[in-house]
Amino acid sequence: MAIFVNENTKVIVQGLTGGQGKFHGLRNRAYGTKVVGGVTPGKGGQDVEGIPVFDSVADAVKATGADASFVAVPPKAAPAAILEAAAAGVGFVVCITEGIPAQDEARVYATLKRDFPRTRLLGPNCPGIISPGRCNIGITAGEIAHKPTQGGKNVGIVSRSGTLTYQALFELKQQGIGVTTCVGIGGDPVPGTSFVDCLAEFQNDPETSAILMIGEIGGSAEEEAAEFITSTVTKPMSAYIAGVTAPAGKKMGHAGAIVSGGKGTAQGKMDALRAAGVKVGANPTEAGQLMAQIIASLG
Amino acid sequence: MDLFEYQGKQYFAKFGIPVSAGDVAHTVDEAIAIAERVGYPVVVKAQVQVGGRGKAGGIKLANDKSEVSTHASNILGMDIKGHVVKRVWVECASDIAEEYYASFTLDRAAKKHLLMLSAQGGVDIEEVAAKDPSAIVKLHVNPVVGLDGATAKRAAADARIPAKALDGVADILVKLYDCFVKGDCDLAEINPLILKPTGEVHALDAKVSLDGNALFRHPEWEAFRATEELDDRERLAREKDLQYIGLDGSVGIIANGAGLAMSTLDVVNQVGGTAANFLDIGGGANAELMTAALEVINSDTKVRSIFINIFGGITRGDEVAKGIVEAMRRVELRAPIVIRLDGTNADEGRSILAEAGIPASKLISKPTMLEAARAAVDIAKGKVG
Incomplete structure (x- = not known):
């Protein structure tokens, strides 16, 4: 099993005719993902290397039965694209777009909660989701992900950072550890899916034996995760938090990664996770090694 | 982007908030x-x-x-x-009868807007929060509902703002909320919000932080960007459209992705070095962008080695490699590069670098982040080879 997606997930790409949408949409298909359509207003009836393009998400869903969408459009257009997918009944929307204003994110999040509670948004500003060997939606290079081993002990990954998500996949592959699902929740202030959402799914996923979590400075998502781990998660975990050396008051690239008023520090987050029983590594490699020890101890 | 008080007041005035x-x-x-x-x-x-x-x-x-x-x-x-x-x-100058505090921010945990309001203004609100938390009213505002005058007035009453000031405060709260949302603020704060002896309520200070992601719909922000206090390196980086923060160390950092860039700083620190900067070349880094990044790093005279840490997702290893080769043709780099390249098209990238004929004294490739960090720090400290 995997969380949020599986080998039957049918995906449309909003922005398939654009540079990023085409590059990654085709890579996702080449990985084996069922990419069944694309959406670009005004380009309905065309195709991108055999993938039919539709004018609207509603048309695409009607024609293909898609149940997931990959939003790869610029920041100005992304909020409307997410809501269009939700309105068309798409249950899982992955938005990789970087640079969406926080006010738009807050409005989209609140609109989804109020009007489309059955739609889950992953992102924005995230690398997407990969269930190795089954489905890859987003920008992750599929070859760095190790497939889950049958009857073995496999790991679920959840991360706030894109490139550190790949790093985590890579570390586990080096250790020969299979991954059930790797979810990049994104580094923006209002992510559609939180650490807690993913931890709850991994806790209930029988194929997932342990969880690797990658956080970063800013906000309180890691502290909330630590509370949830204490109350609910029984599976062993390792973690890494980026930004120990980040100066206060500076946004470290991600809109959400900022230490302000002494809050959101890496140290505070590491302390909270350790107190919740999570093994915390000083760098991504160490977090991978700690996970290898966990897996070895599970036999 | 943080505004100066005068810019904040001018910004407030556009939304009808009374200022002196x-x-x-x-x-x-x-x-x-x-x-x-x-x-x-x-x-x-x-x-x-x-x-x-x-x-x-x-x-x-x-x-x-x-x-x-x-x-x-x-x-x-x-x-x-x-x-x-x-x-x-x-x-x-304003005559002051009373001083209050009002601010709007985004509460990331609740994923809603947060009003903070207090009848104890003019002092550091963190101190008020520490001494007497009950003196601060916190009200979540749902972004799809917004804030109306009646709700604002109730919040003001809850904050024990006196009856004579309630209407004036509520009116300003609605306008400040409008400024916060339509003005794309990360923070809109008035401290103090004053009541004059004549009964008017009025913003005596302005603290505004703008969301840089919303620049595309605020052409008027260009004036604010012009007064931002950046050092020369940061100014050059901005011209090149790079996410750069200047630091004081000797290892120049280029990484793709904010998380990896932060992590690169951490790892350099762990192996005993210091980073000269944070630089995220972002997704979709190409030859042009890599050249620009190296030019910015090269302008920093403290840099003794350059650590390029790339893990490809959107960023393609071949593009990064082409960028490095191109940049080394264009710019005489003051320090050697240590590179670690993985992910999308990394093999192609590594062969481009190998075939470019760059001497090992100028470009060193390492297979892992830790080994690359150690090599970069050794060079920065003069321990070459």
Whole structure:
């Protein structure tokens, strides 16, 4: 099993005719993902290397039965694209777009909660989701992900950072550890899916034996995760938090990664996770090694 | 992007929030001209983005032309906690009956807007929060519902703001919320929000932080960007559209993705080095962008080695490699590069670098982040080979 997606997930790409949408949409298909359509207003009836393009998400869903969408459009257009997918009944929307204003994110999040509670948004500003060997939606290079081993002990990954998500996949592959699902929740202030959402799914996923979590400075998502781990998660975990050396008051690239008023520090987050029983590594490699020890101890 | 007080007040005024009549001055003569125009007494306020201006002597009352001249000449050029005062704000002095506090931010945990309101203003709100948390009313506002006057008035009453000021405060809260949302603020804060003896409510200070992601719909923000206090390296990086933060160490950092860049800083630190900067070349890095990044790093005279840490997702290894080769043709780099390349098209990238014929004294490739960090730090410390 995997969380949020599986080998039957049918995906449309909003922005398939654009540079990023085409590059990654085709890579996702080449990985084996069922990419069944694309959406670009005004380009309905065309195709991108055999993938039919539709004018609207509603048309695409009607024609293909898609149940997931990959939003790869610029920041100005992304909020409307997410809501269009939700309105068309798409249950899982992955938005990789970087640079969406926080006010738009807050409005989209609140609109989804109020009007489309059955739609889950992953992102924005995230690398997407990969269930190795089954489905890859987003920008992750599929070859760095190790497939889950049958009857073995496999790991679920959840991360706030894109490139550190790949790093985590890579570390586990080096250790020969299979991954059930790797979810990049994104580094923006209002992510559609939180650490807690993913931890709850991994806790209930029988194929997932342990969880690797990658956080970063800013906000309180890691502290909330630590509370949830204490109350609910029984599976062993390792973690890494980026930004120990980040100066206060500076946004470290991600809109959400900022230490302000002494809050959101890496140290505070590491302390909270350790107190919740999570093994915390000083760098991504160490977090991978700690996970290898966990897996070895599970036999 | 943090605004100076004068910019914040001008921003507030656009949304109808009452502020004192005033203007910004860069010279003593300009300060006098403004004072003559708005009428005495005036307050001369240092424009710096740091707290404690008053204690440092950066805020002075002036009753006539000669006092304006004295205060403006003292304050302009003053160093307040490392910030040199380049401008003063000169405004009509206000009589103050009471001081309140009001702010809007995004509560990331609740994923809603957060109003904080207190009848104890004019002091550090963190102190109020520590001493008497019940003195601060916190109200979540759902972004799809917004804030109406009646709700604002109830919040003001809950904050124990006196009856005579309730309507004025509620009116400003609705306008401040409008400014926060439509003005794309990360923070919109008034401290103090004052009640005058005459009964009017009015913003005596302005603290505004804008969301840089919303720049595309605010062409007027260009004026704010022009006054941002950046060092030369940061200014060059901005021209090149790079996410760069200058630091004080000797290992120049280029990474793709904010998380990896932060992690690269951490790892360099763990193996005993210090980073010269944070630089995220972002997704979709190409030859052009890599050249620009190397030019910025190269402008930093403290840099002794350059650590390029790339894990490809959107970023393609072949593009990164082409960029490095191209940049090394265009720029005489002051320091050697240590590169670690993985992910999308990494093999292609590594062969491009290998075939470019760059000597090993200028470009070293390492298979892991830790090994690359060690190599970069060794070079920075003069321990080559």
